[in-house]
Amino acid sequence: MIKQLLLAPGPTPVPARVRAAMAKPVIHHRTPQFGEIFERVRGGLKELFATENDVLVLSSSGTGAMEASVVNCFAPGDEVLVVNGGKFGERWLKLADMYSLKPIELKVEWGAAVRVEQVEQAIAEHPDLRGILIQGSETSTTTCHPVEEIARLTRDRDILLAVDGITAVGVYELPMDEWGVDILVTGSQKAMMMPPGLAAIALSDRAWERSKSVCQPRFYFDLEKERAGQAKNSTAYTPAISLIYALDESLAMMREEGFPELYARHDRCARATRAGCEALGLRLLSPDSPSPAATGVFVPDGVDGKKLHGYLRDQMGVAFAGGQDQLKGKILRIAHIGYIDAFDTITAIAALEMALLHFGHDVQLGRGVGAAQEILMAALPSR
């Protein structure tokens, strides 16, 4: 008997409560009964995004919502700055290319965050800039970009700030309205503790205004059409009803825990993991601007990263994510988001120690765990 523990930065583990909600009989989506659920979901999402604007639900992966951002808010020829510091920065770039925007690429080393001055300079050099496309947390490199600081640069200019918050929304505090983010996107299989299949997107007033003048073909991802439908607690097209049940339940769980507590938990598990890895002498992928969503750690020399990852998953039941593209086989990514707690984090470090030892790496068992425990202890009630 090996219990399976999913510790990837998406999909993340789905609590039994949420899975049970999905098993409920399907009701028709054009009924007052569904409308009641959907209204509650819409309220919860506004709280999660910290916005007064509508948060629209799409039945797609997060990539669908990224596409929706581009086709609704940017026109062919629009100059946009794309912060490309990983696989998902690249995705913005591909989307911008596909829809004939004029992307200016700001390339950032994988594992590093963009510096605010770089963005400032790019803005100065490109007076016609219409938008900035960035990740709140770049999942492929487990790195956070300084969204709050960048929003300070964009909010007083006619530059829309589009943030892929797929591993940021619900992960750390990212109050959309307060910071002045114009487009914020997330996916269901991350902090929301749900299976994949839903995305959510919110636009600022000025992003809605901009969308009126944008002429791009769009149909399934037509946000104006969705907004009209969702204002009446319905959707433009048939929604993934069972996943809406799941979202309703997961939003309830997030509210019960409290958003500040939830953000603190992610941060604590992330710090504990980094401390554990460092105590084992492992090198972190993103030491300077680490994401609380996941910790990327380099596989030590002499250990086959692909085998290590497979062994952990198939023989030990602990499924981390590996590296993507140029980092394939070189790193492990250990997730902290969603339904992951202190002892899952300890399991992660313990499993990593044991697997490294198995593959002949010199490890003192318990050393990384001890360092993680030090940090996790702090959250225990004082008596």
Added chain:
Amino acid sequence: MIKQLLLAPGPTPVPARVRAAMAKPVIHHRTPQFGEIFERVRGGLKELFATENDVLVLSSSGTGAMEASVVNCFAPGDEVLVVNGGKFGERWLKLADMYSLKPIELKVEWGAAVRVEQVEQAIAEHPDLRGILIQGSETSTTTCHPVEEIARLTRDRDILLAVDGITAVGVYELPMDEWGVDILVTGSQKAMMMPPGLAAIALSDRAWERSKSVCQPRFYFDLEKERAGQAKNSTAYTPAISLIYALDESLAMMREEGFPELYARHDRCARATRAGCEALGLRLLSPDSPSPAATGVFVPDGVDGKKLHGYLRDQMGVAFAGGQDQLKGKILRIAHIGYIDAFDTITAIAALEMALLHFGHDVQLGRGVGAAQEILMAALPSR
């Protein structure tokens, strides 16, 4: 205690087995474990579509797959014939307009099927025609179009036949390769007995060939990219994993029943419903080319259709679909697809009789039911 019976042509009732499958823990989609499930699903879908080509799974509603048909196989300026006999024919038209095709509208009265000669004539009049967009079953009018006959006209010409099979695939026999359909699309919440949230699409060899030369922006719905991923039992973007579990289970159920038996069941329930309605003196929406997916029946004069529909759903627990757009309040649509059997059909007629009587319409209770029973009897084992 009122049991809830969903009898709309989508979403349709989801069997407990399928719902239980969705409640399984989520595994990562980039693993051999997921690949094994997905390979089985791909095999099942090829059987369902009766094609040797790949059937691609998209995490979207069926509309997403309709959009995928247009953006992958037709270029701006392409002349396409759109058979518009209902709300979903209109959707093809809107999609064709949105992506700058040159649609030629063949308008068909709601409730009627297009005649093959009309299509033949349109082909003769438009020698540059690149495609025909049609519904296998027009859900809004409960009408079947003659797809097999139209395919005979297109398959030897350079005209791609795109069939919205959202309430046709798995509803009646629609062997894609044998008939020569070029693009076939379906959605999960219909005959597949699943919640909404997945769509499936298959292309013929020549449709794939055509797609290579089609220059339309597409990203989330890029089928070539999906094909490359799915050939390796993966997907281009994160799939709705729990819904893939459901699909795996529902395909198993369909195979257990057998496709011929399943098609016969839909047909039998549809005939029983039509007989029941006619015995009650009700007028059918589509008397000449009725779909086995659902039966549209006019609400008799003097009865408020909206109230009737709401009363059936909220007071009797029987949720039919109402009419859409111009048929709103004028018809009920009674579904036969998916997890619906003989006694659900009898319940439908019995509930309709009782609700009509409640609203003062002259009904002889049991008369419609008896007519339905006559037909359903035929399927009982002989001893």
